[in-house]
Amino acid sequence: MTDGRGSSLLRSVHGFHVCERTRHPGPISAHPLHWRETSLLAPGPGQLLLEVVACGVCRSNLHMIEGDWAADGVPAINPIIPGHEVTGRVAALGEGVTGFALGDPVGVQPLWWTCEECEYCTSGREYLCHQRVITGEHVHGGYGQYMVATAAHTYPIPAGLDLIDAAPLFCPGITAFGVVDKLDVGPGDTVAVFGLGGVGHMAVQFALLTGADVVAVGRTKEHLVVARELGATRTVDSTDPAALEQIADSADAVLTFADSDAVTAQALRTLKWGGTLVTAVPLNLPSFPFNQGQVIKASILGNREQMRTVLQLAAEGKVRTVTERFAMSEAATALELLAQGKLRSRAVLHN
Template identity: 70%
Template sequence: MHAVELDSPAPIADHPLHWRETDTPEPGAGQVLIQVAGCGVCRSNLHMVEGDWVDGGVPAISPIVPGHEVTGTVAALGEGVTDFAVGDPVGVQPLWWTCEECEFCTTGREQLCHQRLITGEHVDGGYAEFMLATAAHTYRVPAGLDLVEAAPLFCPGITAYGAVQQLDLRPGMQVAVFGLGGVGHMALQFALLTGADVIGVARSADHLRVAEDLGATRVVDASAQDPGEVLADSMDAVLTFAPSGAVTAQALKTLKWGGTLVTAVPFSVQDLPFNQGQTIKCSILGNRAQMREVLELAAQGKIRTVVDRFPMEQAQPVLERLAAGSLRSRAVLENA
């Protein structure tokens, strides 16, 4: 098969990714082999490629195939796999394997498993023609969904859904979404499903247009005005998907006393006033039940991904575009 491989982390401008021939893997016990249709391009991929997480042991192998939001069809079954058949349309999210025994795995919080393996970081991911997956963390994609366009459901989709589920949203509430890229454009849709008024905040004109197309109650152009001032003390809840201290500070300014901020990205806070009774929550992905709920909402047409499609072998220039901030929403690499 062909795959995009990273031998050693380096700045994306140094062209560290290589599209080349490599061995097609064979599924072991409890695994499936997926013929990849599409794989979304996440900023986490860029962090790994450029070596931002080397101190944390990522990438864990060399060479490694990046990519952690993957869709395709089952090409082969490993021993003991009975839940899938060859040809089934499936998807895989960042959570590639968990221990199934710890306090988190046994209480529906497997995304917090301390032994978890992440797709495309600890094991080979989806920037390839074929990929191995753990059957227990593989999901059947509902009929009617385009496999390539469904790929972002498996990272932006579940990340956004998990974050929105941290809030008790209802009609009449005011919610701001800061950062309207791959994850933010999904969070905006999940928040709208609750009946709340949802305000999209971003600097990119493309991101703002996408938010308007998806039904945002209002958008605020952060490149033209300070959203912290425009929306000051008016939001019941805020969701942040921009890893910027300045953005976090603006988001907190918009939050009412007693309001809640949920973040799904690294963040820092200074001078948080305790007397305003505000709450900050951190969210990572979601559990398997929530992943299936995301897929069902997509199958019902209640949410959709906004994607730009590129050939799989163009992973290098697509990541360069991501680094430059020139993507409309979510890029997906696809195999012809």
């Protein structure tokens, strides 16, 4: 393995530890994860080897580990190393890679590879590429000491950003930005955010940057506290029918990040006639009254330019992640707390 200039790298590394989902998925409480040592892979053409610093813990990791998506072919390989919001430092460069140097701080998001040729890739919508490869679902991810990444989908991290706190920028950050970027709102408008976990707490901040008033709606006390700390104009306990009634038909835009039919119904009741709902989760709609002139949009991640904008906004101190840190060896613990709804915001594993 070389750095492209002929010097040998990582001579002392014979193997490294990774956390894999076993071939037999099950509830996280049944311990479907295990640690093992594996051989260090050299990056191929157009790839980088990263020494992982941190990896955020996403609910989609939990779905995959517990086998919820097995019928849809996820994960694509088995066993697999989960994790798709990764930060680290460049440890080796594959053939043809330019623009990176050894030791550079970088990050990788769920979009690991795209074809670069289809109508979506050539129009700034690479997240819709039909051949897209997802980090930690189709290829090994960041629950380990090293990870191979595609250079075209690896992002330099601005100086000054903490690499552990920066990890969630690569999934909650870009997802939330992509959702808010689909809105046309500003001062005088009201945006309601439903679901205040990892993605929702970032959406509150991006919505505030538009100048709109932001109403944060959630059922977890700690999530509401975080939303207030981040500047939400108002917080609403979604378990309180009277509080929900007070915001009915009040929001020019509603953002949803909770995969729940009950939350979807609450969100639509909050949305004004003629308003826009943007969702980053599946929706089930038993009915949709066309005569109210409302618009529903779906959003997934964001493009490369948007990802760079997210990183710049974080570097400028305009948005921040709220994280709970766990050693990489505590992956199962972090996932169990996520499953139990006991995380304040986003868990991040670190080496």
